[in-house]
Amino acid sequence: MKFIADGMLGKLTRWLRILGHNVKYSNKLDDPQLVMVAKKEGRILLTRDLGLYQQATAKGVDTFYLKGQTEEERLAELAKRFAIKLDVDMTVSRCPKCNARVKLIPKERVVSRIEKNTFNHYNEFWECPKCEQVYWQGAHWTRIRKVLKDAMESLMEIRDEKKK
Numbered sequence: 001m002k003f004i005a006d007g008m009l010g011k012l013t014r015w016l017r018i019l020g021h022n023v024k025y026s027n028k029l030d031d032p033q034l035v036m037v038a039k040k041e042g043r044i045l046l047t048r049d050l051g052l053y054q055q056a057t058a059k060g061v062d063t064f065y066l067k068g069q070t071e072e073e074r075l076a077e078l079a080k081r082f083a084i085k086l087d088v089d090m091t092v093s094r095c096p097k098c099n100a101r102v103k104l105i106p107k108e109r110v111v112s113r114i115e116k117n118t119f120n121h122y123n124e125f126w127e128c129p130k131c132e133q134v135y136w137q138g139a140h141w142t143r144i145r146k147v148l149k150d151a152m153e154s155l156m157e158i159r160d161e162k163k164k
Contacts, residue, residue: 001082004043006034006052009066012074017099018144019084020092024099035061046078068154072147076154086148086155095128095135102126102135110134 005013007027016023024043031052038045038061045056045063053065064081068074078084093102105127111119113134126135 002041002043003046004034004038004041006031006045006047006049008048009046009074011071012046012066014096015071015075015147016078016084017094017096018088019086020089020094021084022094022099031055035059038062044082072150072154075148075151076158079151079155080158086152088144088148090124090126093126095131095133097133098128098131100128100130102128105134 002022002024003016004024005016007029010025010027013023013025023046024037024041029037031049034045034047034052035056037043038056039059043062045052045061046066047053047056047063048066050065053063056063064078066074066077068077075084075086079086090102090104094100095102103126105125107119107123107125110125110127114125114136118136118138122136122138124136127133128135
């Protein structure tokens with residue numbers, strides 16, 4: 001499943017990439033360009049712009065209008081609609097910056113590119129083969145896990161409301 005996100009969804013784009021989804025994003029594309037790229041590349045257009053949603057739908061583009069106010073709510077909406085798993089699997093994770101698949105890299109190959117303290121405290125590192133950004137599951141992963149946990153709770157609330 002491939003997505004294209006409008007300019008209002010930069011943070012969500014990064015989350016989806018971390019979760020392993022191919023998401024094209026540019027805040028420089030206007031509405032007609034977003035619609036054209038979505039149609040040409042077979043991508044699902046994600047938007048918070050009702051006008052863009054209506055325009056894309058009228059042109060036969062698979063489009064999803066996000067109503068959630070927070071990243072957690074938006075992730076929950078997407079998880080419900082597209083059966084997206086709300087946990088990170090580094091074997092499929094993509095670079096949040098450029099969308100390329102990250103690859104496990106031997107610790108010794110990152111020694112000159114990260115802080116000494118980071119090198120001493122962590123053993124697993126991933127690198128983006130395109131932009132060469134190095135990633136590891138550091139202290140920021142507490143926040144990542146919390147956002148995904150909250151998104152899962154939002155998803156459960158959505159499902160519970162539908163049952164009523």
